[in-house]
Amino acid sequence: xxxxxxxxxxxxxxxxxxxxxxxxxxxxxxxxxxxxxxxxxxxxxxxxxxxxxxxxxxxxxxxxxxxxxxxxxxxxxxxxxxxxxxxxxxxxxxxxxxxxxxxxxxxxxxxxxxxxxxxxxxxxxxxxxxxxxxxxxxxxxxxxxxxxxxxxxxxxxxxxxxxxxxxxxxxxxxxxxxxxxxxxxxxxxxxxxxxxxxxxxxxxxxxxxxxxxxxxxxxxxxxxxxxxxxxxxxxxxxxxxxxxxxxxxxxxxxxxxxxxxxxxxxxxxxxxxxxxxxxxxxxxxxxxxxxxxxxxxxxxxxxxxxxxxxxxxxxxxxxxxxxxxxxxxxxxxxxxxxxxxxxxxxxxxxxxxxxxxxxxxxxxxx
Amino acid sequence: xxxxxxxxxxxxxxxxxxxxxxxxxxxxxxxxxxxxxxxxxxxxxxxxxxxxxxxxxxxxxxxxxxxxxxxxxxxxxxxxxxxxxxxxxxxxxxxxxxxxxxxxxxxxxxxxxxxx
Numbered sequence: 315x316x317x318x319x320x321x322x323x324x325x326x327x328x329x330x331x332x333x334x335x336x337x338x339x340x341x342x343x344x345x346x347x348x349x350x351x352x353x354x355x356x357x358x359x360x361x362x363x364x365x366x367x368x369x370x371x372x373x374x375x376x377x378x379x380x381x382x383x384x385x386x387x388x389x390x391x392x393x394x395x396x397x398x399x400x401x402x403x404x405x406x407x408x409x410x411x412x413x414x415x416x417x418x419x420x421x422x423x424x425x426x427x428x429x430x431x432x433x434x435x436x437x438x439x440x441x442x443x444x445x446x447x448x449x450x451x452x453x454x455x456x457x458x459x460x461x462x463x464x465x466x467x468x469x470x471x472x473x474x475x476x477x478x479x480x481x482x483x484x485x486x487x488x489x490x491x492x493x494x495x496x497x498x499x500x501x502x503x504x505x506x507x508x509x510x511x512x513x514x515x516x517x518x519x520x521x522x523x524x525x526x527x528x529x530x531x532x533x534x535x536x537x538x539x540x541x542x543x544x545x546x547x548x549x550x551x552x553x554x555x556x557x558x559x560x561x562x563x564x565x566x567x568x569x570x571x572x573x574x575x576x577x578x579x580x581x582x583x584x585x586x587x588x589x590x591x592x593x594x595x596x597x598x599x600x601x602x603x604x605x606x607x608x609x610x611x612x613x614x615x616x617x618x619x620x621x622x623x624x625x626x627x628x629x630x631x632x633x634x635x636x637x638x639x640x641x642x643x644x645x646x647x648x649x650x651x652x653x654x655x656x657x658x659x660x661x662x663x664x665x666x667x668x669x670x671x672x673x674x675x676x677x678x679x680x
Numbered sequence: 681x682x683x684x685x686x687x688x689x690x691x692x693x694x695x696x697x698x699x700x701x702x703x704x705x706x707x708x709x710x711x712x713x714x715x716x717x718x719x720x721x722x723x724x725x726x727x728x729x730x731x732x733x734x735x736x737x738x739x740x741x742x743x744x745x746x747x748x749x750x751x752x753x754x755x756x757x758x759x760x761x762x763x764x765x766x767x768x769x770x771x772x773x774x775x776x777x778x779x780x781x782x783x784x785x786x787x788x789x790x791x792x793x794x795x796x
Contacts (some may be wrong), residue, residue: 409701495748
């Protein structure tokens, strides 16, 4: 019922329709499509770059406060321009290609990593009507494209002709493919509850109650498993052994310099954003405001906040939790890492899926 | 329209890499030094080749991953229609899952999940 009454205070559908009409009044149909495609591409690039820069700044600030430091505070007010300065610095560094690398694969690796993260980024539902790719197999497509990134990392490590890179890439590959299973199974648990894979549809179905609450215990377990697996999938803290600096210098991107290194850096932060955004969409209702059945006044107040703001708040909270993990737990060894996935998370996930199916089939969910 | 958009997103990604690399090539300095071409190995010359045989443990996990990933691919369509197929569908998928879990149990028993 709330579905029909919910109107966004910042409606993107109206905006896109207005742009479409304004364009079609001045140019032929093919021109409209072309201009819109270029606009979409530009918005995507802008969003991608802005989010990456903001995340790099946030990471450094959060990390500093966890260690009782100030973090970047010289460039701009409170150091806000620091990550832009870093990007400019990266742009004016020489691109060094060392001798005896596999040149083709060495140069191909950043492309694959960036393409995979931009494709996954394009699938995310940011707000009502603000979504580039909305397939009916949405979440499945998202998982498929984000797993292409592993190929890029393996290529980078292999082609560098450096033992550190090779070990880092092998560890990274083993870790990412293992934890992908947990991500897939915990998301499948939520697909069972949602009954659809289309991301916009999944968000709409959480209008009355977020899936984290309507799915009873299985949803909570799936959420926890997803958080652990997501942290491992992004190669972040306690699972950062592919680039454990004290043993492997920089892991798979040891030999990359300048903007080549910058791409791996960008993709890493964007993957953090994507993992958190998927968690927000599948478990916490995406851009849907918090609604409590029966509390009409409360719901009206919540609806007043734009959906984009809701989405960013939820993603921000999850990103903060993942950063918190990094400064709380010590780094795992590779045998502990694989044991955690194959002996604990995978069996738990399979049982959890079964439990969720039983709940859905018997109609015990809300 | 969706496929056009997919193409737009892929082109955007390629544009990002090409533009940033082009900018880097334009702005960055270039100098030649023989030492620069050495791979980083803590300051000492690399011994032997880096493209060598690697431990087999990673390969085992890759094979196991393949089995479970294909399984996930088969189960996603079922996950969408769980409500419609109901209890009968549940028993059908249980059969499939039991075989898979037996596979995992076999790998566990054989010690394929140990990192030695």
